[in-house]
Amino acid sequence: MTTTRDVTIVGGGIIGLATAYALSVTKAGGPGNTRITLLEKESRWGRHQSGRNSGVIHSGLYYAPGSSKARFARAGAEEMYEFCRNHGVPARRTGKVVVATEERELPALDELARRGWANGVRVEELDATGLREHEPxxxxxxxxxxxxxxxxxxGAVCAKLAELSQAAGVELRTGTELVGSRVSGGELVLSTTSGRIRTRRAINCAGLHSDRVARLAGGNPPVRILPFRGEYYENLAPNAPEVRTLVYPVPDPAFPFLGVHLTRMLDGSLHIGPNAVPALAREGYRHRDCSLAQLREFAGYSGARALARRYWRVGAAELTRSLSTSLFARAARKLVPGTRAADLRPAPAGVRAQALGPDGTLVDDFLVTSDAHWIHVLNAPSPAATASLVIGREIAARLAHHTEAG
Ligand SMILES: Cc1cc2nc3c(=O)[nH]c(=O)nc-3n(C[C@H](O)[C@H](O)[C@H](O)COP(=O)(O)OP(=O)(O)OC[C@H]3O[C@@H](n4cnc5c(N)ncnc54)[C@H](O)[C@@H]3O)c2cc1C
Structure with missing residues (x-):
């Protein structure tokens, strides 16, 4: 059976859902009766990155001034708070601290403060006593x-976006994977595991599979997705150190990850993580998840080889820590001395989709490309969940622009 649509979105994570919401509910792509379908290969929304993350609403502190991350995080955070308030999704403005534990981290901490101010983020400097007042x-x-x-x-934001988009007329199809795409009579013909769809435009929001979907669409994406597993522990001690909010280390500026942090979750539990371990499969949530096809693909990619040559020491150290609860606890103890390895239990891991250039560069900013029929979201790492409502609107605007131009 073939269905005919105007726009088809591939991927029911927070970016695909926010795009559907922008097109249907807020009409960011312009008024009109656009027929929209959203495809998700899993049986429910946000099963991958969007449902397996730290849940932090970032404020825009870290990002290079002028970057899309900086612009979108700040505006996106406020919109996310408002969305949650309006739609009964739990959210709390807790505040957070970024903590230098050694003298050598101070220049990087100062640079973060400068970035924050340049990005219009409220930032307050604390000495050791001030820090203790916030986080004893x-x-x-x-x-x-x-x-x-x-x-x-x-995850709850995803469910609400799906509900609102469906009510506004978007056709939502879970359990439906995109497996092929060709152009016929000026339109796209998409093959899926539940039939064919003729569509004028398509939007690739496939997260960990976005480079594959771009290739399947006949494109030659400028990056490959490298999966980085982020493992968490939960501190189960009844007398666990009293961490009130969010506690972050000073991140290594060479990497787009923020370092192992402590997060007081909405349900009151205390999570520690995530680390950043190269995963051996795109949905490799456990150490034993390994895809030979994925390994072959990366062995043949110049960017992966260059990255491995440059960072094998860091990778080996992260892997060692990933295999040892006591090394993980040691990282947390740097910030919170009372953390004991015996109290830590593994919590569900997530896998980040990180775009990698052919020269081994980890792409820092969001990356979206487009051609006559497709828009491809090729890099939407953290803070993309925070910024998702703004990113969805930008994609909708890009779609409207292309449609007018075409
Ligand atoms: C460990 C971790 C911690 C993080 N912490 C934070 C944080 O605290 N704050 C923050 O703002 N961000 C955070 N992030 C980043 C954030 O989670 C992601 O940026 C965001 O979820 C990306 O959403 P997405 O929709 O692009 O990807 P995803 O959520 O991965 O969605 C992509 C979807 O596409 C589907 N799909 C793939 N291929 C196909 C196909 N062929 N056909 C149909 N469907 C397909 C997948 O099943 C998936 O559901 C974190 C990420 C991780 C992994």
């Missing part, structure tokens, strides 16, 4: 306090 269990020599950071449940 945390030790550091200096810190930044960011009052507008917070926490939500992005």
């Amino acid at each position: 269990a945390v030790r550091g020599i200096r810190a930044l306090h960011v009052p507008d950071a917070g926490i939500t449940d992005y």
Whole structure:
């Protein structure tokens, strides 16, 4: 059976759903009766990155001024709080601290403060005493306090976006994987595991599979997706160190990851993580998940070889820590001395979709490309969940622009 649509979105994570919401509910692509379908290969929404993350609403502190990440995170955070408030999704503006524990981290902490101010983020500098007033269990020599950071449940945000989009007329299809795409009579013909769809335009929001979907669409994406597993522990001690909000280390500026942090979740539990371990499969949530096809693909990609040559020491250290609860606890103890390995239990891991260039560069900013029929979201790492409502609107605007131009 063939269905005919105007726009088909591939991927029911928070970016695909926010795009459907922007097109249907807020009509960011312009008024009109656009017929929209959203395809998701899993049986429910947000099963991958969007439902397996730290749940933090980032405030825009970290990102290079002028970058899409900086612009979208700040606006996106406020919209996310408002969306949650309006639609009964739990969210809390808890604030967070970024903590330097050693002198050598101070230049990077100062640079973060500068970035924050340049990005219009409220940032307060704390000395060791000020830090203790905010977070009595945390030790550091200096810190930044960011009052507008917070926490939500992005899985619940996904479910609400799906509900609102469906009510506004979007056809939602779970359990439907895109497996092929060709152009016929000026339109796309998409092959899926539940039939064919003729569509004028398509939007690739396939996260960990976005480079594959771009190739399947006949494109030659400028990047490949490298999966990085992020493992978490939960601190189960009844007398666990009292961490009130979100506690972050000073991140290594060479990497687009924020480092192992402590997160007081909405349900009150205390999570520690995520690390960043190269995964051996795109949905490799466990150590034993390994895809030979994926390994072959990366062995043949210049970017993966260059990255491995440059960072094998860091990769080996992350892998070692990933196999040892006591090394993980040691990382947390740097910030919260009372953390004991015996109290930590593994919590569900997530896998990040990180775009990798052919020269081994980890792409830092969001990356979206387009051609006559497709828009491809090829890099939407953190803070993309925070910024998802703004990103969805940008994609809708790009679609409208192309439609007018075409
Ligand atoms: C460990 C971790 C911690 C993070 N912490 C934060 C945080 O605290 N704050 C923050 O803002 N961001 C955070 N992020 C980042 C954030 O989760 C992601 O940026 C965001 O979820 C990306 O959403 P997405 O829709 O692009 O991808 P996904 O959620 O992965 O969705 C892509 C969807 O596409 C589907 N799909 C793939 N191929 C096909 C196909 N062929 N046909 C149909 N469907 C397909 C997949 O099944 C999937 O559901 C974190 C990420 C991780 C992994």
